[in-house]
Amino acid sequence: MRSSHRTDDPTRRTNGGEYQGEGEGEGEESCSGLVHVSHLPPGVLRDIALVWLADAVVGVPFGAIAVAGGLPVWVPVLMSLLVYAGSAQFSAVGILTAGGGPVAAAATGLLLNSRTAAFSLALADDLGRSWTARLIGAHLITDETAAFVLAQSGARQRRAAFWISGIGLFAAWNLSVLAGALAGSALGDTDRFGLDAAFPAVLLALVLPALRADSAARRASAAGAVIAVVAAPLLPAGVPVLLALLGLLAARRDPRRPRTATSGSAS
């Protein structure tokens, strides 16, 4: 998600007050002191709050789509708590509701989430030193938290950005998914509201910054998308998307080999 976009919305500032309690509750006792909202540079909290809001706006249709597709309410809710990765959840639910089978759903989700390993390596020092902080913090590593942390300089700012964005995102995501799942069963056919177009649009918005920045990613993605769409009528759900990785061959031939910034990546 875009951490850099600036949409002025001064009302978001009020989130500062309610945040402190949560941040302190998570801070580890041992080494480097508690995380506090005042450790963030001015304006960063507003950006973070906007991304909380954006994720909540995505979480509601996620819950609604899963339930409207025939899954019981506990599936999106449990998935959001335990998997906690928007794009992997969407793809897994998409495959499950399209009858693609649980193996394809889990495999696709895992492939999508393999990138969190790269983020996790990049953020290793920013979670805190105690094992409690590391074990809990690891679960909060997402594209969004990675983007916020990598945008900060200074250990204290980075740690504050991680925990404040991470805890808020976790809360926003899970509450909104629960709300969407509960509403979804009441909404009935969500196609009437065009919610089936929301998910591809979300993905498009998420990958657009990466596509703008990186011509190799553009070529690979275009090739991969064509492969996937052509293969979709012929192969079981989930497989076409994996086949799209063949598009990476188009990226490899790039003579300029542009560097990709981890922070600007797709979700």
Next chain:
Amino acid sequence: MNATLACVLALAAGTYVFRLAGPVLHGRVELPARMQELLTVGATVLLVALLATGAFTEGQGFAGWARPAGVLVGGVLAWRRAPFAVVVVGAAAATALLRLAGVQ
């Protein structure tokens, strides 16, 4: 165990292992730059393939025109750097309006 539950748990466990890589290795190991690039581009490719199949196909068939048209509206909004919420609502609203007008 229910197959869907097994899917959720496997996905959750695998994802947590990915996320633990950094804290466990504690920043001592860095992925080679080429590998990181490939992971990042690979994730983008997967997402674009997902959005393309999601926009155009439903099951094994064509999803109709209303959905890709809505996605296109969302894409234009995103391109013009509209806020995230506007992109989502715009795409859904465009598709809903097209369906209301009889376009499938």
